[in-house]
Amino acid sequence: MKDVELKMLERAKALLESGEVARVIGWKKGDFCHDPSPASFESVEELDSFVYDYFCGANLSKYLIQMSKKEGKTAVFLKPCDSYSFNQLVKEHRIKRENVYVIAVECLGKLDIEKIKAKGVSFVTGVEVQDKEVKVTTPYGEEVLSKPDVVLTKCATCNKTHQVKDEEIILHERPERDVNRFEEVEKLEAMTEDERFAYWRAQLSKCIRCNACRNVCPACSCVKCVFDNPASGIAAKANDDKFEEQLFHIIRAFHVAGRCTDCGECSRVCPQNIPLHLLNRKFIKDIDGLYGEYQAGETDEGKTPLTSYTEGDAEPNDVFKGEAK
Amino acid sequence: MTNEERVENINRLSGTDVRKCMKCGKCSGRCPAFKDMDIKPHQFVTKLGKGQIEELLESKSIWNCLSCMACVERCPRGVAPAAVIEAVRDTVVRMQGKNGIKAEEIPPIVDELIPQQLLVSAYRKYNK
Amino acid sequence: MQEVTTEKKEFTPNIVAFCCNWCSYAGADLAGSSRLTYPANVKIIRVPCSCRVNPTFVLKAFQQGADGVILCGCHPGDCHYVTGNYYTRRRMALLYSFLNYMGIEKERTRVEWVSAAEGARFSAVMNDFVAQVTALGENKRLTDLRVKEGE
């Protein structure tokens, strides 16, 4: 990973020095080894704090909505999953593609500090990742954890590949994996209505309506969200009533249906760890099943499943047929 | 059983809506057993509609209907005269206390020479 | 507040029906002019096309205490606006499947295509849907308790 970071730094410096780009979007060191923040770097000096490590899970594509409007080109480092969001935003005319220089960077899966802490390991000062193991350094010694246990949820079932690049920095190939990202959705589908209701009630009752899921979501890029717009008739900030969270999460999932690239940021940022990605994945799974496989963000043009149709589409009343009750 | 109940019962057994009949007579026009019927297929439908079932219950036609279903097949309105006849027949059989035939009773009485259709018809006839 | 004690009466669901102006609303009119009855707890909202119905409206109805929501439009292929109901079909298929995924009873939601000529069908569909929702009982999972807060 260090070699990748050095290479990225080298490229960022070169691009800024040559004036080819006015800024580089990447990650900046935090106070610990596990809290880098997204940041833009406008000079070589600023790059001192540049970092790319196993905790750079944030999706940078959404920042480009504003950045690509600025004077001069913006270089951005995109992980495979981020590249789908980028394409989708280009498709929706939200990012000016010509103003962006995309550097595809290697990603072998990012780590989730909360999951590491949940293993009882605190005061993490460093990590070293080898294949399927994560060696964690703390002032009290070293701990070895299984990597699949501590990667971000979004990374656990990711098989995404770079969809857009002006250049790439990939030093280690990520092996193809045999994963089923719909496994959790299927489990829920196999439950009874009552069980599903109980499950989602419990999960959504934790929601504090902080809007982190919405604000981080690259598909939720509305100039003004309906939930912030008093004229929409559904604007609300309240959370305590059981309906509000449902309304919010259902509408949000519907609004991003067919556009959600499954980047998983919603679940990453949820302070209550609500598995929000399972809402979006249900839509993705249904779309795949009913209208043919579709991956949002695979290209930067074309219609989404909800803005297209075929004459022989499934009937709404029939979608439940042949399904467990 | 009152007459009314009996009418209702025949309606139910036949599974047909006699009000759909537009009195074209195509059933009787097609019936191969027409000449042997004292009450004609179309009359079964109209008389049931009027609730005049005494005549039907006494009719010879119920024993002469071949259950060939030609009338059902040909009816432009989806009415099933044969089903009405059958329902009347069943009613009569029940009134005689002979209620039904069981599947397991069939094999011993089967004669190889009996046409298959008769068996099917008989089964349908006696098993309601 | 005083009438609480008398509230022993049978559950009659409140049904919101969204009908497109060209087919289903006309179908409902035809049901009316043909005197084909259906329960009075079905109330129709006229929309130009079934594709005008935002999932928000459906949720809003449930929030406000509706027990069932039915959406009626022209038969696919017959949309007055050419393709409107094709989009409706996809949206509602996904929405209803999703609501069920969240544990909302699938019997509470329905989409029916009713043409202007199908007054009888409109009536039959409404009778059937009301019976279905009645059997299901009150909408408790997707209603906003504040709405029903009696004072």
Add this chain to the structure above:
Amino acid sequence: MQRIGVFICWCGSNIAATVDVEKVAEVIKSEPGVVYSANYQYMCSENGQQLIKQAIKEHNLTGIVVGACSPRMHEATFRKAAEAAGLNPYMVEIANIREHCSWIHKDMDEATEKAVILVRTAIAKVKLNAPLTAGESPVVKRALVIGGGIAGIQAALDIADAGFEVDIVEKNATIGGRMAQIDKTFPTLDCSACILTPKMVDCAQHEKIDILSYSEVEDVKGFVGNFSVTIRRKARYVDETKCTGCKICMEKCPSKKGLNTFNMGLNTRPAIHIPFAQAIPNVAVIDAEQCIKFKTGKCGICQKFCGVGAIDYEQKDSFIERQYGAIVVATGFKPIELTAFNEYGYADNKDVITSLELERLMNAAGPTNGVLLRPSDGQHPKVITFIQCVGSRDTSGCGKPYCSKICCMYTAKHAMLIREKYPDTEVHVFYIDVRTPGKNYDEFYRRAVEQYGVDYIKGMVGKVYNENGKLMVQGSNLIDNEQITIESDLVVLAAAIEPEPSVRKIATLLTASIDTNNFLTESHAKLRPVESPTAGVYLAGVCQGPKDIPETVSQASACAAKVIGLLAKDKLKTNPCVATPDETMCNGCSQCANVCAYGAITYVEKEFRLGGGKTEIRRVASVNPAVCQGCGACTVTCPSGAMDLKGFSSKQIMSEVDAICKK
């Protein structure tokens, strides 16, 4: 502050019998915003409208709700009344308390309670209504008539006579349609050709009429007043401008075994042919599937013999695009396929024919030169049996549930003509009912029975079978309660008629509604019987429902009157209930344009103030109100809710939902 007026209509006893209208009006008085509430026997009457107008003026009403019949019926009436009183017509909402309430509920309390809720719902909506102003769009002063049968011909002539350009698009090589195939017409027994062909010639000679024969409508864009239609001119391989109709090619053509479709396949014709003697245009057409030149590349005899060099084997389908202000659909009918009715043995016996085939057999220009000879052996049939309602009034799934309307009369005509021409012929008619409403119709039928001795048998035929070369027609005689078998030489089936199948495609192109039997739906069964719900599209002839020639001609002329009325205007008011984006919220994501069937949405870059002196350029949607039809598909696609629909705004619909749910 809103000042709402509510007007509850009794509709005579239609509403008042099940809804306590006075109570509704009383209860509604206490609704917030309502300042006036009244009830009246007939709100749509002159007096009722006067009541509304007066109340608007006296009480300074800002919006009104009329609790009455369906808005599809009288919304326009009440809007006009409001406008006359100085209120914006779009400040009117209708609560449908008749079709959706009084007519379907029996219990007075229940219906009254529902009526109150429906009125409240309308009040909730009208409070959020905004005054709307209709836009204007220009009218192209040219009409398109689809179908060149008697309906299309009559409509075209009437429109052209009023001074407007008309194009007739006919998919066959000649205009004339079904009427050209008919021998005589009831109830006067006029020769069909004698009255039709002069009209065909009129069309051809009319300076305002352009006949596009052998052509089909390929695409329709636009809207009332401004349709843009693409027409496919099918390759006929004969230059229409050169062909003189001399028919030499027909004589010389070596491939003469093509079925003559004009004669219902009862005889043959050459590959290159003119459908019939009086065809308009009188121009030949080559059947490429039959033509030797097309099949083998050799032959070319017609080209050799054509004196004017009109034959062009290289001709391809061509497309023309024309603008029209109005469209008349007159696509006509065809008899249904009889394959599902094997009891009549149509497929197995040459001498079981349809009535339309009989027309050709009796026509002087037909395959037998007007001598009635049976198809199997060319002998005079001595016993002829007619069977009525073949596939009509049939709900079993084989046929059509409706009455085809014309069969009773043409069968009487056939029976009469046969008995007159061949008095030695025995004619039997099996019927279920004889339906003869119409001027001189029943007299006509009775003449067949009384004067010509036609044997009408009340009953239906169960089967037709061939026994020793005779057709045995077995049916019931319900009057005698007998089953009878008639030994016949010829059996004529009165096959049901159905809309010409191509109407489906046309309906889709025009976004015109169609019913389950493929008949085009009229805008109102009684009050707007010739208009399609799609503005600017009119219906003439059987495409709208079974009808005979006089009715068809009347409807065609009615269509023409409507079209003339439309084309006489220079500008049309456009529907103001169109989509409109709130640019401050629009993301410019293009999702809405993806679902717009009319291409009404485009995008523009606009500068927005951000506050703090900053500005931002954003891509935002822009709707062309003349093109937008107001379906609302875009509004749901828009995640930010920037797109809304005037007259059916999200807030309005949500307020209706609230009002309905409020107990």
Add this chain to the structure above:
Amino acid sequence: MLKIAKERLNELYAKISETMGLFIPVNYAGEVNYKVWKEGAEVSLETLKTVKSPKNMFFPQTENMMKFKTEGKNIEIIDVRKDYKEEKPFVLFGVKACDYKAIEVLDKVFLAEPVDTYYQSRREATTIVTLACSKPEESCFCGVFGIDATAPQGDVTTWLDGEYLYWQANTEKGEALTALITALTEEGGEETVAGQRETTKAVLENLPFAKLDLSRFTPENLNDLFEAKEWEEMSEACLGCGTCTFVCPTCQCFDIRDFKTNEGVIRYRCWDSCMYSDFTLMAHGNSRTTQMQRFRQRFMHKLVYYPSQNDGLYSCVGCGRCVNKCPQRLNIVKVVKTLGGKKDD
């Protein structure tokens, strides 16, 4: 000092619940938050930081203020807040030192005139049982604000180790509660507690943020801090979500909204976040138009504005929730470090 065997804690909870409401950290659907204790609840006192702070108990995320009951054209206004009285006393159990300090911050807002009757009534009805920290983590920095995590205040202070919960009543309310549960207690534990405090203090002193320097955050420096160019860069990655605000134990802003019901309208208040774009939206427009301004507001308020009006009391207690929960890892520590500096440097 009293002690209660760990295995008898459920009895303790049950006992308290008999007469009072008991709010306690409970693991529900995978996350630990304060909830009403019920038989079978998965209590998690060991959890250092509940996701939401206990401020929720006095100042719920959503609560009704008044109702407008409409009937026809009549509107009846019902002020549900005016004479509000919490009927049942309740116990807030397991409050950490930082969260307890946060209640002091909230008191200054809600108990000052005009008094928030809801808040006051609930405060009065509550007995607070605090719990000393024994395992602080790297994001903790309560010490910076002079808080002793090993000996929190409250009506009762408790300490927990592997075997016992040690119990010391500090106030009358605390004594009353103690009287209620004496049957479960035994004497002793002073030494154990003293030992635990020593060990923990050593950890606290060496926490990475222990030496944050707040000295620059004074009213005198207000303008300099306000104009600091670093805000732009610090706020660049901010998503404008309300996570930091809603997990913060001291944030107390709320919005007032209306909700339509079958009966009329409910006017309620709900937590708001100064990070939201519509936070300062008024009829004339919005006085804060950029996320930088909103970001700056939040930290200026915590570190400068609030202390300047409240005798130097910071409106941050160093609980570190925002450090853990910010989606993009922005937080008050980064602000303090950027604009303040470290004591040692």
